[in-house]
Amino acid sequence: MNPIKRQRIPRRPHDIDVATFRALTARDDATAVHVRDVDHGTATRARLDITGAPDLPATAFVKLAPTRPAERFFNRFMALAHNEAEAYRRLHPELSEVMPALYGAASDGHGHAVVIIEDLSVRDAAFPPLATGATAEQALAVAAALATVHQKFWESPRFDADLAYLSPTHSRNTRLGPHSWHLLHTIPKDFNDIAPPEIRTEAKMLIKHRWAIAALMRTYPHTLIHGDTHLGNICFVGDRPVLFDWQVTSCGPAVKDLAYFAATSIDSDTRRAIDTDLVRTYVEKLNADGTTRLTFDDAWDSYQLFAFTAYIAAGVTAAFGRRLQGEAPTRAGLDRAVQAVRDFDSLALLRAQLRRGAG
Numbered sequence: 001m002n003p004i005k006r007q008r009i010p011r012r013p014h015d016i017d018v019a020t021f022r023a024l025t026a027r028d029d030a031t032a033v034h035v036r037d038v039d040h041g042t043a044t045r046a047r048l049d050i051t052g053a054p055d056l057p058a059t060a061f062v063k064l065a066p067t068r069p070a071e072r073f074f075n076r077f078m079a080l081a082h083n084e085a086e087a088y089r090r091l092h093p094e095l096s097e098v099m100p101a102l103y104g105a106a107s108d109g110h111g112h113a114v115v116i117i118e119d120l121s122v123r124d125a126a127f128p129p130l131a132t133g134a135t136a137e138q139a140l141a142v143a144a145a146l147a148t149v150h151q152k153f154w155e156s157p158r159f160d161a162d163l164a165y166l167s168p169t170h171s172r173n174t175r176l177g178p179h180s181w182h183l184l185h186t187i188p189k190d191f192n193d194i195a196p197p198e199i200r201t202e203a204k205m206l207i208k209h210r211w212a213i214a215a216l217m218r219t220y221p222h223t224l225i226h227g228d229t230h231l232g233n234i235c236f237v238g239d240r241p242v243l244f245d246w247q248v249t250s251c252g253p254a255v256k257d258l259a260y261f262a263a264t265s266i267d268s269d270t271r272r273a274i275d276t277d278l279v280r281t282y283v284e285k286l287n288a289d290g291t292t293r294l295t296f297d298d299a300w301d302s303y304q305l306f307a308f309t310a311y312i313a314a315g316v317t318a319a320f321g322r323r324l325q326g327e328a329p330t331r332a333g334l335d336r337a338v339q340a341v342r343d344f345d346s347l348a349l350l351r352a353q354l355r356r357g358a359g
Helices: 018-025 069-078 080-095 136-152 172-186 197-202 204-208 210-217 255-265 268-286 296-305 307-319 327-344 346-358
Strands: 030-040 044-052 059-064 102-107 113-118 222-225 234-237 240-243 250-253
Touching (some): 018 030, 018 113, 059 080, 136 255, 172 204, 172 210, 204 346, 210 346, 268 296, 296 327
Antiparallel strands (some): 222 250, 234 240
16 A cells, blocks of 8 residues: 555545645645546546646646445445555556546555546547447457556465455455346346347346356456446557556456457447457467467357356446446447347357356
8 A cells, every 4th residue: 555644535625735636646746636537436536637747747637435325335345446446556666557647546455446547638648428329440459458468467466465355255246246237137128129038038137146156257368357348437548548447456357358358348230340350350369479378269259158247237237327437338339239149059058068067
């Protein structure tokens, strides 16, 4: 944890005065901080205008633990804010190519945390709307970027050492996440046009067998995964993807990140045209150092299977009644996830895997 005292972890953006900014960033040459553009969701977000030395950034982006009741409960249960602050603090030196520039991060380990990162809009970053979806070129760039991350931490012994807090034992994806899967029961009926009753009935097995499914996921080759790779958490600086919102990063099944991205964030017709190209790009980049970590066939099988994780994420988001992402991106993500699950027959593949494991 940063040397900032526990009581100095800000709760709200306007708690960040110049003294707190200095303590978090080790920039004693800041002379003033002004908060603007406050927004609420799974985190409280704002922009900071910074005055001081010429080499200080003029603006920065800050994330804090959420303050609204439902989101605050979810944050504390999943330790989202703490997990993200630790991800930036511990991993940024190795992942600076795919993370925003970091100015400061701290957590008290009890639900309150803060991350101060670059304001990517200053670099003219492009933020493609989730409702619109990624282009084929953007999607292929994301596949390569994910492979770069995964290669660095592929089945790493560090998950038993300095990254033990991200290990399968503590995974937000397979240890904590399944607690929320029951929310699939509560997807509002006004989503029936894109998630009709028949798909909901078939998907009940995701709730009934969630712990067996989580155990199955832990049998796949593991690495550091972002865990929430929808397009709303990705921007592009030129043609380079930058991933943010590392709240649920953990040790997890590698191809899950790619399948989840493709099934939520690419228009379905575009995805169908490039599915195999996405997997091929991912595998080639993953194995680019001469070590074969996955074959195309194994990656393709996982890609088809793990589309079910996109349905879970999109369904849980819809269950929150558009409060997390808004109407258009919520509907787009759920619609694409349902189509991907159907295209790949992911739930049938999952049932077969569970039977095989039980046998």
